[in-house]
Amino acid sequence: MQPTDSPTIEDAYSKLAQTYQSQEESPYCTDLEFPAMTDLLPNIEAKRVLDAGCGHGRYAEWLAEKGGDVVAVDNNTEMLEQARQRLTDDVDIRRGDITEPLEFADDGSFDGVVSGLPLHYVEDWHEAFTEFARLLRPGGFLVFSAQHPVDEYIAFDAENYFETEQEQMTWSAGSDEVDVPFYRRPFSEVINPLIETGFQIDELVEPRPTEGFKEKKPESYEKRLKYPTFLCIRASKSTA
Template sequence: MPPDENPTVEDAYDKLSPTYETQGNDPYCADLEFPAMAELIPNIAGKRILDAGCGHGRYAEWLVDKGAEVLAVDKSSEMIDQARHRVNNQVEVRRADIGEPFEFADDSEFDGIVSGLTLHYIEDWRPAFTEFARILRPGGFLVFSTHHPLDDYIVFDTENYFETEQERMTWSASGEEIDVPFYRRPFSEVINPLIETGLQLDELIEPKPKETFKEKKPESYEKRLNYPTFLCIRALNTE
């Protein structure tokens, strides 16, 4: 089947949902991105946390296991079904687009927000970060991961590093090649939206793979020790 000429993220993830749990166990997630994110997330026992772009529920499950009260949202209805099955009714899971106003959340409702490998599907982060700042309580945290701008710049051989522009990843699922659109951006468009919306950068990690990555994907281990793949960031609501 030829690839869709105009794929949407929602359509792509609806198609990927039956096999996405396998993707989530991929070493790039399990042994590179996830450990760095877990390091940045503070003690959340008894805290109300938003999982923004929950996918199949990887972070929602982990957050509730750490004692948090979790609301998980995602745009893909198929991924929401996967997440609900995974968390077994321990988490409220709702359909919502984090690229739109957060009608599901009140001001200062959450102690923290976690968004794993989701924001790169949004072109302009300022509206989402404005909403993050609105719904966070004073002292609340935002922890998110995204593609590393340098990796995207090199992999997609772009002509202008400083532009924010749409690219496509191609993933395989059930014998079908699925195009997943996302936005690559310069480093300034990762940090400036935080500053402009009143959130304070607290810590940034450019993660390196764990030894378990080497066991699963030895052919990529040395490169990922010396080459950036993801950014993981913690920001605070200081207002």
């Protein structure tokens, strides 16, 4: 059980909300994770798409610009307020926990789900994938990104690769530092929950940095060419 004085993800993101744009503008996001994710997405024009764990609305904004009918969901009120300031009225912004049923959404009411980097805050991915499967029509797509299991295992010097366990990062929020809890997991706990909740994997990408990353962060470029940082997956809901 997590100690009562340990930081929660809700508290962490409430503190990060005002400065989170700096995280989005990091080359790790703009020149590594984001281009890999958008390359995985099919044509979403006139498609109803859920941005699950939308944060500041980075993906919701992109999806709307590409012609999607977008619903953006996050569980943190401060992050949602930032998303409302960023997004147009065409995007339906709602509060919701992606590991619990979204009561406003009917079964099979979405063509696609996009989830950019919120899943490592979820301990059991069966919960989120079960909800995504409920929301998607047969054949609908799920595109998501996460920290790479190998990167987390090495970076946090874990004793047992096969355990799913809570770790903690420290991020900057202006002049303050914020402790951000998350869960690292083995590769099997990425793939098996997908299969067990009715998805088939269409493509798996371990993205490498772009030339833009090289220009902005040359000291890390060579390492990130050879060392996994993120994992991006496109899956589809079974039609059976």
